Amino acid sequence: xxxxxxxxxxxxxxxxxxxxxxxxxxxxxxxxxxxxxxxxxxxxxxxxxxxxxxxxxxxxxxxxxxxxxxxxxxxxxxxxxxxxxxxxxxxxxxxxxxxxxxxxxxxxxxxxxxxxxxxxxxxxxxxxxxxxxxxxxxxxxxxxxxxxxxxxxxxxxxxxxxxxxxxxxxxxxxxxxxxxxxxxxxxxxxxxxxxxxxxxxxxxxxxxxxxxxxxxxxxxxxxxxxxxxxxxxxxxxxxxxxxxxxxxxxxxxxxxxxxxxxxxxxxxxxxxxxxxxxxxxxxxxxxxxxxxxxxxxxxxxxxxxxxxxxxxxxxxxxxxxxxxxxxxxxxxxxxxxxxxxxxxxxxxxxxxxxxxxxxxxxxxxxxxxxxxxxxxxxxxxxxxxxxxxxxxxxxxxxxxxxxxxxxxxxxxxxxxxxxxxxxxxxxxxxxxxxxxxxxxxxxxxxxxxxxxxxxxx
Numbered sequence: 001x002x003x004x005x006x007x008x009x010x011x012x013x014x015x016x017x018x019x020x021x022x023x024x025x026x027x028x029x030x031x032x033x034x035x036x037x038x039x040x041x042x043x044x045x046x047x048x049x050x051x052x053x054x055x056x057x058x059x060x061x062x063x064x065x066x067x068x069x070x071x072x073x074x075x076x077x078x079x080x081x082x083x084x085x086x087x088x089x090x091x092x093x094x095x096x097x098x099x100x101x102x103x104x105x106x107x108x109x110x111x112x113x114x115x116x117x118x119x120x121x122x123x124x125x126x127x128x129x130x131x132x133x134x135x136x137x138x139x140x141x142x143x144x145x146x147x148x149x150x151x152x153x154x155x156x157x158x159x160x161x162x163x164x165x166x167x168x169x170x171x172x173x174x175x176x177x178x179x180x181x182x183x184x185x186x187x188x189x190x191x192x193x194x195x196x197x198x199x200x201x202x203x204x205x206x207x208x209x210x211x212x213x214x215x216x217x218x219x220x221x222x223x224x225x226x227x228x229x230x231x232x233x234x235x236x237x238x239x240x241x242x243x244x245x246x247x248x249x250x251x252x253x254x255x256x257x258x259x260x261x262x263x264x265x266x267x268x269x270x271x272x273x274x275x276x277x278x279x280x281x282x283x284x285x286x287x288x289x290x291x292x293x294x295x296x297x298x299x300x301x302x303x304x305x306x307x308x309x310x311x312x313x314x315x316x317x318x319x320x321x322x323x324x325x326x327x328x329x330x331x332x333x334x335x336x337x338x339x340x341x342x343x344x345x346x347x348x349x350x351x352x353x354x355x356x357x358x359x360x361x362x363x364x365x366x367x368x369x370x371x372x373x374x375x376x377x378x379x380x381x382x383x384x385x386x387x388x389x390x391x392x393x394x395x396x397x398x399x400x401x402x403x404x405x406x407x408x409x410x411x412x413x414x415x416x417x418x419x420x421x422x423x424x425x426x427x428x429x430x431x432x433x434x435x436x437x438x439x440x441x442x443x444x445x446x447x448x449x450x451x452x453x454x455x456x457x
Contacts, residue, residue, distance in 0.1 A: 006031045006073070007101040009341065010091050012081050012278070014041050014064045016327045017310030018106035020334025025104075026071035028342055033098060035091070037080045039063055042129055045327060045391055046404075048179065050132035052186040053140065053194075053420040054411060057129045059403050060395070081107070083281050086303050102305050102341050105278060105292075106334070109311035109325060112274035112289070119250045122429050123269040126179055133423065138266045139187065140422050142169060143195055145265070145431055146202050169207045172255050172264040174247050175271030176213030176220070178362040181230060183268055184211040185365030188238040194420075209239045210264070212257065214246045214271070219362055219370065221324065226370040229379040233368040247271075253430015265428050273325065275312050282306070287314045296352035298337055307340070309333035317355055327394070328358055361387040 007030045011022045014036040022034050040061045049055040068074045083092040084103075091098040111125035124134050146169050173184040188209045195204035211218070211234065217227040218234070218241065231241050242257070249256035254263050275290035284300045285293045291314035294300060298307045298315070310330040315323050323329050336353045343350055359373035361383065369384035371377065378386065395401045 007345065008033065008099060009102045009104065010035065010098050010100040011104045011106065012036075012091065013106040013108055013276075013310070013312075014038070014076075015044070015106060015108045015310060015330065017108075017330035017334045018104065019064070019067065020331045021104050021106065021309065021337050022068060022074065022334075023071075024335055024338030025341055026068065026074050028338070028345060030073065030102075030341070030345075032071070032074040033077060033100075034064060034068065034074060035077045035079050035081055035093065035098070036064060037078070038128075039065070039076075039078050040129075041067060043391075043395055044127070046395075047126050047129070047132045048182040048186060050129065050419070051126055051135035051139070051183065052190060053136050054186070055404065055407060056419045057133070059407070061129060081278060084278075084283075086282070086306060089305070100305075102344075103307065104337055105282070105306070105308045105312060106310040106330070107276035107278045107312055109273040109275050109289075111269060112272035113269070114272060116250070119269070122250045122252060123174060123255075123267040125269040126183070127273075135183075135268060136419075137422055137424050138428060139171070139190070140420055141426060141428055142171070142265045142431075143199065143202070143204060143207075144422070144426075145428060147199050168263075169202075170210060170262070170264045171207065171266045171268070172210045172212060172262060173268045173270060174212050174255070175269065176211060176215065176218035176241075176243065177270060178219065180211060180213070180268075180270035181218055181234065181362060181364055183270060184209055184239045184241075185234055185237050185363070185368065188234075189365050192238055210262065211239050211241050212245050212247060212255070213241070213243045216244050218243065222360065222362070222370060222372055223377060226372060226377055226379060230362070230364055230370050233364045233370075233380070237365045237368065251430070253428075265431050273311070279308070279312050282308070289314075297340060297350045298333060298353050299340075307337045309337055315353065323355055324360075326360070329355055332356065361390060363387045 009025050009030050009032045011018050011034045014034055019041050022032055026032050040063050043060040046060040050057055050060060065076050068076060079093040079095055081091055081093050089100050091100060110127055113119050124131055126132060171187050173180050191204045191207040219227045219230050234241050245257050247255055247257055250267060253265055254261050255267055279286050279290050279292045282292060282300060287293060292300060292308040292312055294308050294313045294315050298309055300306050300308055310333060311325040317323055332355055340350055361371045363369040363384060367381045367384050369387045370379045371383040371386050392401050392404055395404060
């Protein structure tokens with residue numbers, strides 16, 4: 001087929017869904033354009049390892065161009081999509097308009113603060129490399145500021161780490177889903193092991209890690225038995241778990257649960273997600289989270305040539321249950337869309353998407369995890385091993401897999417965290433360092449000037 005006459009497929013977003021679709025569609029006699037605001041694909045399930053200094057960003061990310069380098073019919077554009085003109089079959093970016101014959105929108109999801117967007121600077125979520133680096137900065141900086149706060153310590157004994165205003169150093173994670181559980185468990189490990197012997201004036205082991213969940217149990221998507229075991233493993237790691245508690249306010253250096261104020265220099269958000277705002281730009285029905293209500297073949301109503309997949313799509317399975325926003329769903333939808341476009345090119349009938357549930361895994365900490373494969377359930381060490389090998393298998397690139405395996409093996413044996421770099425500002429929201437005591441005036445020194453008192457003072 002002549003290069004210029006090939007059907008043009010535009011893929012918006014290079015997450016699991018978009019990248020899978022692009023790689024499969026590239027095998028067809030079409031021209032593919034991949035548009036993303038970032039130049040890299042991020043392996044999101046391991047973002048928490050970057051956030052907790054276990055891995056470096058390069059270990060879980062790869063350039064989109066490098067991933068697609070073998071396909072001569074694929075071009076990659078580092079641009080931001082701002083709108084769609086479906087009747088004209090155009091994708092509008094900040095720089096240009098792209099024509100298409102088929103459009104695949106896989107722009108993912110972002111954080112949801114339930115109407116309290118002012119909380120975002122105080123409680124960062126975890127969706128991007130930038131989020132992970134900001135969380136890492138805050139976590140590591142909290143220990144450094146606590147050490148600086150207690151410069152003298154006690155003879156032969158370290159003090160409990162103090163946070164702002166002299167309160168105990170405390171980390172709060174809001175949300176008891178997989179991300180919140182991963183963060184809370186790993187933070188407890190860092191405090192009790194990785195940081196234990198490196199500070200002279202504070203005892204990091206006495207740092208409190210609090211996980212707050214608004215529902216009645218953590219990991220609500222799992223069975224009640226696995227949820228109970230997950231909470232038990234969290235408590236064993238030293239995490240304080242509060243279920244059926246709702247955060248009502250976040251301020252610099254503190255979280256409010258009802259009338260209780262909980263001081264915390266580091267607050268992390270893992271309580272909810274919202275679909276990319278691009279979903280509403282398509283002009284078709286969306287659910288309350290902004291996800292597009294797609295047709296059974298993953299296309300949108302009225303435009304069979306436009307597909308929405310991944311976290312941006314809302315679709316029920318054969319049992320009427322909403323498909324979860326997880327990587328396996330996104331990957332299968334990417335494959336399915338590629339197959340559908342191939343069928344269209346060959347004038348074959350389309351098929352409805354069917355998700356094949358391969359199980360769910362959630363890690364909690366060192367040798368602690370839960371896994372659910374249909375009716376078969378695992379928890380503890382063997383679930384953690386399953387989680388480890390599954391995630392390494394899905395990492396893109398042999399180099400990434402090898403590095404992650406080596407670093408995790410070293411971390412497991414030594415408790416070390418190999419990427420403990422603080423970059424950016426040395427300020428934490430709400431942290432106030434105590435002012436030094438005024439020095440006694442030396443004999444013979446001139447008295448300091450006393451400011452004039454205002455009248456009637």
